[in-house]
Amino acid sequence: MFQKTLHISTSPHVVRGIGTDDIMRNVVWAMAPTAGYAIWVFGLSALLMLLTATAACVLTEHLLARMSGKESTISDWSAVITGALLALTLPPGFPLWMTFLGGVVAIGLGKFAFGGLGYNVFNPALVGRAFLQAAFPVAITTWHKAFAPERFLSVTASTLTFPFTEPAAVDAFSGATPLAAFKFEHAITPAYDLALGLIPGSTGETCAVLIALGGLYLIARGMMDWRIPVSILAAVGVFSSILHLADAEAYPSPVFMWLSGGLMLGAVFMATDMVASPVTPLGVWVYGTLIGVLVVVIRIWGGLPEGVMYAILLGNAVSPHLDKLVIPRVYGTSRTYKTKAT
């Protein structure tokens, strides 16, 4: 009796069912409605971009892992998230070769150079986005009209730009995003349009409602820290309300600030990147507030119309400090953490 080899491992011998790959996969599902809507609004261009960015990220991840003699890590789904997020932050009609480059940079520079999943101190998708923003400032600020009638039949000309060449001059339409319109022309887009995504903008940032839905799904499944979007939105809300109350002419209302630009997308899907955000609940509050304040500062006083990306990157840069400074009080110790255990 009992002739099989026993297996031994350390306690606990049971684990909660949720694995890292489950979390990552669910994030992808949560982004699906947003991506779907993006395809509905911007057509083939958006679809191609999503595919290109995801392919670039997954491929880079796979190849780099192979090159460094490790097991391929694409099965954890994190590269897919990066790819999809990157695509969602780019304007529709963005040349595919640039998208591909962004994906390579996001994974290679933003993730793999740091040691892969779990060690990237910045959100890889945002690193890719920031790289593209700096490298191709014109292309990335060229917006296309939503609901173009022929969007499912043909692709925007600039999408298929030959690699390494300049995209053709701006298409017929070059609308301003609501934020740019506000910044440069002081025009306020109605909240209804903003919420439903009836506006030009990046592929995935237009429909605030669907993004929020995805976020709620993740929160409900316990796969996202609800404090991050809540604190960001709260900070933006409070700060911009104060400004708005002080001078309603010069400063837009908090609703406009919430719904415009990439704030929703950033707050729900980018800032919540577990790896690059603080771990402690209090740290998370500080992190979210910092990002929120920075977003408002950059949007209102900065040179650029949008600052969510930069705000999150800066938040990422600060999060190691928050992990060190804002920590829970250990059971049975006084408030100060640094008291040495005797």
Next chain:
Amino acid sequence: MTHESLWAIFINASLINNFVLAYFLGICPFLGVSGKMATASKMGGAVTFVMLISSVCAYALHSLLVAIGAVYLQLISYIVVIASAVQLVEMFIKKVSPTLFRALGIFLPLITTNCAILGLALFQTNKGYGLLQSVVYALGAGAGFTLALILMAGLRERLEYAETPNVVKGTVLTLLIAGILSLAFMGFAGLGSN
């Protein structure tokens, strides 16, 4: 050019044109000392302090040189004053706090060859700042330098326990982070331009 507000000077020197991330000044200590939080903040403080001293010195020197009509001696007199000042500070610290001296190690003398300090003196002269403006400029530059250093130190401390590929470890990784930080700081561009 001398009508810039103090606030604008400070923001410009610390965030928009951060000495390390936009002007590449003080990269050597930035790469060297940013490994540990404690050292980084001390170094930041030391640099800011030396910046303040040299900013005031440079302002005085410039006025003097203009008075005697020997502006061509600007560079040499700046650097020699800064170098001596740093050496004095170094001796002082060595005497007063050997632990601090050991912590900052060889980097104290390297403050002398820290481009950020001389760069600050030259820039403030080029921009024609007055005394108060110079001091604020020095404060801003020092704050920016310290900020970059501390951010970097936090990130590097975290990455110390990461499975970073060996070919990337060390300077390469630090430069990559600096690049990304530099990208992130671009968000501050144009702050106050409208």
Next chain:
Amino acid sequence: MSNPISQGQNNKGFWSALAQSQSTNEFLKGLWKENPVFVQVLGMCPTLAVTNSARNGLAMGLATTFVLLMSNTLVSLLRKVIPRQVRIASYILIIATFVTLVDYAIQAISMELSKALGAFISLIVVNCVILGRAEAFASKNTVGRSIMDALGMGFGFVMALLALGSVRELLGYGSIFGLLVFPPVYQEWVIMILPAGGFFTLALWLFVFNWYKTHKKAL
């Protein structure tokens, strides 16, 4: 030189010098084995700041080489005269003199170039490479060897600056030394001219060097 131990502070330079007393080696080590930028990671400020084009990099490199050469020579000549306590200050004086000289020379040659390099010519003074070589090598070695060392380090520096400048200019403007390499439809990577691009390019080169080193070990 009778007591080798007294060289303790810098025995690396000393021992390697002792091992290969030919001055060609002094020259070559700066180019490759002890390349100031890629191996020693010194003098980063000008390396990153002025290398947004190959031409700027070259000019900066040459200016630095000149200063390095002159200061190394002079420091080596005066090495027995200058007391230890004031040596750094004296070296800096010497270096600053030559930098001022170069600065005026460049201004006299071309206003354009002077403008492109900006304050970074003045900042050669605080280039760690120069003071480092003065302190670590020239102050302990003969004039001849110091000159070879300066030339080696200088050209190593030029090489590094050129390498950086070329990559950045090529990607950032599509040209090298102002000559268009890519056809005009080429989409410039603006990031390469920006500060971030400098960091990334240097990181890339260092990465290549590291890769080469580990690869060589494996072979």
Next chain:
Amino acid sequence: MNILHIRHNTFKHGVHPPEHKEDTRGLPIRQFPFAPLLILPMTQHIGVPAVPVVREGQEVSRGQLLAKAGGYLSVPLHAPVSGVVHRIGNVPTISGQMAQGIYLKTFPFSTQEAVEGIPVDVNEAKQEAILQAIQDAGIVGLGGAAFPTHVKLKVPEGKRCDTLIINGVECEPYLTTDHRVMLEQADDIFMGIRYLLKATQAERCIIGIEANKQDAAEHLAACAPSDLPLTVAVLTVKYPQGAEKMLITALLGREVPSGGLPIDVGAIVINVATTAEIGRLLPHGRGIQERVVTITGPGIRKKGNYLIPIGTPLRFVLEYVEADPDLSEVYLGGPMMGVAVSNLDIPITKGASGVLAFTAAQVSRPHRVYPCIHCGACIQACPMSLMPNKLGQLAKFEAWDEMAEQHHLMDCFECGSCSYVCPSHIPLVQYFRLAKIMVRKRKQSKTAV
């Protein structure tokens, strides 16, 4: 005083693993047969090993002293069966190391009548005498830690114990021993409480029970003698509420200081089974011979709560309960803190509260360890409010001193909550266990130098 208190206050953090108690919670305690050969290590408790007082070949009767306590931090060992001392030598133990022990051959046809000792009367005995009697009975914490009970009960000079807490939480999944003991041995428990109150001079006594054992709580509250200053408190279900510190916080709202003991906040916590054992043994002056063990898990056919003689080999136990022959994993204790067994020739010891058996197909072992993704789940699980993520990272790089000095490593009591929730399946608890050992080792070598 016997009012049923339903309390909602609990400790911070914690986890909710599936309970799996339904298989055995309704099964009454049954006597287990005597194995032909018992294995009795001298270290069944934390502390100094016991010292054998018998020789090879000697015949002993059930309840007879086999080994005396090796010192103050030690307890004696009594013969669980009548038999003959077969051999004194190395015996395998759960830790994977050999230890000194006694092989005892059971007389097959003995009546197994236990010998009586000198009774200790609860009303007359002095505090010291009760403590001595508890040690002499070989009583250790039966909850799993196996710490000598008399040491725990000894209130140090200058400290005062105001509350005696009887730990009937049993937060480990699968285990139902305490549940059954509370239902079936209420009188022993109350007797034990009397001894304990006297030994500790405590003013009151609280029995802490989780809400999933409502019947036990009601039973105890119903039949508690009115002269006992006793409260039964029902707590919300959460792991690891059964840990001393957590239970104190949940019941009294006090926090045991880091590195301190419960007595520092005026409380002493004793497991309910231990209490019952005291109440049963002391009036007869006996020593521990058997204990209640929950044998369960999908690999077992005859699941149940058994009264098993100490020293019964695990193999014998498993064969008797008809464990699946394809057995792949066996744990002594619960799934959260229990120990995996590498050798079936080890005995059931005083500390073993459960035997869990699984076949390979029934174990869901995560095969892939992902890097830490900083999700923070462990932080929100750790009942001690440590940062397991940070500790784990440091442990990976063997920065043990930093873990101990800056991150309160030594406060971790290895409850396993962090590993349980970790989505990346990082073996955090194992890291901490290793780190604690390394830190202790270094501290020792430092003091040695």
Next chain:
Amino acid sequence: MAIVIAVVALGSLTLLLAILLAAANKKLYVYEDPRIDAVEDMLPHANCGACGFPGCRPFAEALVNGQALPGRCTVSSDEGRKRIALYLGVALGAEEKYVARLACGGGINVARNRAHYHGISSCRAAALVSGGGKGCLWGCLGWGDCVAVCDFDALHLNEHCLPVVDVQKCTACGACVEACPKDLFSLQPVSRRLWVNCKNLEAGDQVLEECQVACTACGRCAMDAPGGLITMVHNLPLIDYSQDHRTQAPIQRCPTGAIGWWSDDGDFLKGPESRKVIRQTPRKEGFS
């Protein structure tokens, strides 16, 4: 005119600073023996602590202060030690070379695993989980913690997952001794050739079930050894190294090769009677 102004101006500036520096130099001077730097530079910078000091610099300080001799540094080359001795004008203080020795021969080809371990790939971690699953409770677990801690590349695992010490590279720093959870390593003078390669405290042939090269405590070596050189203690032979132990007699009749002889090449020679183990593949796992 400009020349005069310039020379005077800069001259006076430097003069002023020089005076300041000179004054500071007098007031703030801190003396430090320069020989410490020099000696530290000559040390290998391994900071291994084999010398008994917390690092190379404290050792250098001790050397300069005459509290230690260069021979304490086992990591340096002979030449390096001589140089330091020459520089400080002290004796070399040479000591006999020590190396780390492993007392286990139970590779996966001869020893059996009782249980399959899952968890951190480290001996120290595995040892915490019911001893690590190895059949022999004293034997090497083979996860290579000793290899990982060795700073000198002197250890590697052979094809049977058993660590092998490179005697040339080993500096006897003791890192592996500390790392091994089964305490199988010890630092031994290289002159000790006779070696008991097992730590199993069990006796009798049943130990062979777990490991084919284990010591069965048969005691033949003790019988064959001249005059009390070997005694059996706790079922293991104990060699009294204070006697002359340069004899291969005890290994001749050992049935398992648990006692053997370190050759000049660093190989472990077994007696002719020992069972030849030819299996190269791992033994089957399982439990009895």
Next chain:
Amino acid sequence: MNSATSTPPRIGSGRMITAMTATGALCALFIVLAYQGTLPRIEYLKAKALEKAIVEVIPGMTSQKVFRLQPDGTLQEVQEAAKDASLVYAGYDLKGNLAGVAIEASGMGFADVIRIIYGYNPATEQIIGFRVLESKETPGLGDKIEKDPAFLENFKTLPIVLSADKSRVQHRIVAVKHGKKEKAWELDGITGATISSRAVGNILGTSTEHIVPVLHKNLPLLENLAKQ
């Protein structure tokens, strides 16, 4: 034997001071010689560069005079062009008529301070030329303010609308989004370089508001001197 490390470094202060002072004096000598050697050439190059810039912003100019803006709002002719922000250069054509006034201005751009020079013709009340002297605007994007032909077209004739008594500017110059120019005093911006072109508009607006009334007040001075 190197005295640096092996003997306790106690050297007489006297020697230190002499050595350093001597080095200093020597260095000063070198520098001053180099300075004087290169001075004429540098001055020449500088002057030429400035002149080139002025000629560019005042088409048809052949000779120039330099004025300094005094704090009391008057202009004063200066001979030596010391580095000073408050200089205006009056340019005259062959006939000696005032062809325009070149004014330097600067202000915060996207990345750093932008320095510009522009020409203003008091007679037509128009800006007649524009050139960026220094900017660190993003290459390929913000630096279009230096090169973009459509943008530079703005400055060929950009009217400054003055109040009737010419004491103040009625409509401040502002930059608008490309293609949205409606008023004469508006600057047609650059697509993708909105911020930089707005910064230029801002700099011009501030500078003209400040200087143009002063110029008109001192117009006789500017013209008169030309005729002498």
